[in-house]
Amino acid sequence: MFEKVLVANRGEIAVRVMRACEELGVSTVAIYSEADKNAGHVRYADEAYNVGPARAAESYLDQEAIVDAARKAGADAVHPGYGFLAENAEFAARVEAEDGLTWIGPSSDSMEQLGEKTKARKVMQEAGVPIVPGTTDPVESVEEVRAFGEEHGYPIAIKAEGGGGGRGMKVVHDPDEAEEQLESAQREGEAYFDNPSVYLERYLEAPRHIEVQIVADHHGNVRHLGERDCSLQRRHQKIIEEAPSPALSDDLRERIGESARRGVAASDYVNAGTVEFLVEEDPDRDADEVLGGDADFYFLEVNTRIQVEHTATEEITGIDIVKWQIRVAAGEEIAFAQDDVEIDGHAMEFRINAENAANGFAPATGTLETYDPPGGIGVRMDDALRQGDTVVGDYDSMIAKLIVWGQNREECLARSKRALAEFDVEGVVTVIPFHRLMLTDEAFVSGTHTTNYLDNELDQDELDAAQERWGPAGAAGEANEDEEVTEREFTVEVNGKRFEVSLEERGGPALPAAGGSNSPGRQRRPSRGGSGGGGGGDGGAAASAEGEQVEAEMQGTILSVNVSEGDEVESGDVLCVLEAMKMENDVVAERGGTVTQVVVEEGQSVDMGDVLVVID
Structure with missing residues (x-):
């Protein structure tokens, strides 16, 4: 077994691996x-190292900085978690090539073969697994x-080869x-997975999204741990998952479970992974019916890593998947046979995101003034944040x-209602009101929802009512600037290694609590600017020209600027694209006019309220 593991990730998944x-x-x-100096995963670890500034490309995606931290720490293995470099074959190979370091995950060769979607489609097709009609080679042109x-x-569907979680899919x-x-x-493929290559598929408009958890070892054993249903999604990103599928x-x-095992075995895959499928619904079936044995299912992709929703499978099987990732990487043989895997009860995972479901699931930031989980x-909680921590806008939300686990789906739903009613969060807008709404929603409760249900069928008035009923009265509280401070904590770095120092200070000045704005943005919505001088945060000169100032409604990074000074625009035209918490947000003109000033440029970081464009 390993002596010291470096976790190349952040947030709750880093803490999950550390546990x-x-x-x-x-x-x-x-x-x-730099944005995560005081983050929960840093507090939890035995030691921690700074790998760069807030921008992920210069920190959590900096392969050399991460390997260098592993060297300094004397780690003998690296676990990538999910996201960032977790499915990056180049990084896996970089770790594998480092003397004394072991990669906790599938080999770089397997990631190259299955992690890139076009290659995975070829492998599965050759193994007799049905695939969605599409290309098995990358496409490069509009033609x-x-x-x-x-x-x-x-x-x-245009999909990034290295994508996942809806990122890089259009x-x-x-x-x-x-x-x-x-x-x-x-652009998203390059930004999030360092791979701009994309491929095409026929887009199935109302499928079920079913995925099978697998674990394979170096001794030729391949096990599947049942399936999860991830059909409740918004903009192709999962928000509630359950196991087994209803x-x-x-x-x-x-048939789906055995197809997953067959495809994985054919690729000589080792470690944990997930084989995802789309199941085509019969639109004429009754609500009380289940899919028949002759329903069509198609291979979608292989996720060559642990997934966010692995927890649901752990709850119904009693198998700690992350521990088996570590054990398999250390050379151990899987200790259970396929027949030993038993499904017990029903589990659901609710992603508690800092997003306002009533406002297009726009991401939010702020300070957790109250954080009291059920x-x-x-009831199980996987988290890294604590009361008083700040939700930053640099990464996901x-x-x-x-x-939540129950003996059956009915008990799981009832227990979920109770748990979500107990969950108290103040200071940051969350999707808890949305989750509570779903537990009263006929389609979700009956299990008849599909992947397009939230985007195409859910009534906006219901979301508004849920947010008003169950959302916090005040999204972001005021810091108590008069509170006396008797102890202060500092973060000190020596040779890139992090140390915490506490200093008791008598009679010192009070300090304001760390905070952040909680006013969420709206996808493809006009941004209203004030009539004063406006904005201008870190990102360049403040706008001085008179006219309508279009401001950033959230912290983020400018992905593209679509206009230049002198351009004529109409109401609804996209002025620029702002990326915040893994979401692209179109910033559009509220009215027509002439662009008199463009204050930002591609790649620039902006804060909420910064002026982006001025229209006269």
């Missing part, structure tokens, strides 16, 4: 960016996208959208994961 290490008697090393649409019809509904969506998918017959469940039988 598994602690139970195995393994020391842990955290890495952190290829339009030709595919002419052959297979619209809509088309849907094209007609030829006119092809160029914009191709560029967007390539929509599969026993026959279909068996407990009791059947997840605060925590609430996992």
Whole structure:
């Protein structure tokens, strides 16, 4: 077994891995960016190292900085968690090549073969696993996208080869959208996975999203741990997951599970992973029916890493998947047979994100003035933040994961209602009101929802009412600047290693609490600017020209600027694209006019309230 593991990630998944290490008697090393100096995963680890500034490309995606931290710490293994470099074959190979370091995950060769979607489709097709109609080679031009649409019809899904979690996926509904969506998918692939390559698939408009958890070792053993249903999504990102699926017959469940095992075995895959499938619904079936054994299912992709929703599988099988990742990487043989895997009860995972569901799931930031999670039988919390911590806008919007288990789906739903009613968060807008709404929603409660349900069918008035009923009265509280401070904590770095120092100060000045704005942005919504001087945070000269000032409604990074000074624009035109918490947000003109000033440029970081463009 390893002696010290560096976790190349942040937040709740870093803490999840560290907890598994602690139970195995393994020391842990955290890495952190400047934005995460006081983050929960840093506090939890045995030691921690700074790997760069807030921007992920210069910290959590800096391969050399991470390997250097592993060297300094004397770690003998690296666990990547999910996201960031978790599915980056180049990084896996970099770790594998480092003397004395072991990669906790599938080999770089397996990641190269299955982590890139086009190669994975070829492998699965050769193994007899049905795949969604699409390309098995990358596409590079708009002409290829339009030709595919002419052959297979619209809509088309453009997907980043290294993508996952909805990132790098764009849907094209007609030829006119092809160029914009191709560029967007390539841009996201480059930004999040360091790989701009994309491929095409026929877009299934109302499928179930079913995934099978697998674990394989170096001794030729491959096990599947049942399936999860991840059909409740918004903009292709999962928000509630459950296991097992309420929509599969026993026959279909068996066929999908065995297809996953067969495909993984054919690729000589080792460690944990997930094989994802789309199951086409019969639109004419009754609400009380389940899918028949002859339903169509298609291979979607392999996630060559641990997934956010692995917790649901752990709850119904009793198998600690992260521990088995570590054990397998250390050379141990899987200690259970396929027949030993038993499904016990039903589990749901609720992603507690800092987002306002009533405002287009726009991400929010702020300070957790109150953070009081639920407990009791059947309730599990995976988190890293604590009361008083700040939710930053530099990374994804997840605060925590609430996992609920019941003896059956009915008990799980009832217990989930109780747990979410107990969950008290103030200071940051969250999706808790949305989750509570879903537990009263007929489609979700009956298990008949599909992947397009939230985007196409849920009534906005219901979301507004839920937010008003169950949301916090004040999203961001005021810091108590008069509070006397008797103890102050400092973070000190020596040779890149982090130390915490506490200093008791008598009669010192009071300090304001760390905070952040909680006013969320809205996707593709006009940004209103004031009539005063406005904005100008870190990102360049403040706007001085008179006119309508279009301001950033959230902290983020400018991905592209679509206008220049002197351009004529109309109401609704996209002025620039702002990325915040892994979401692209179109900043559009509220009214027509002439662009008199462009204050930002591509790649620039902005704060909420910064002036972006001025229109006269």
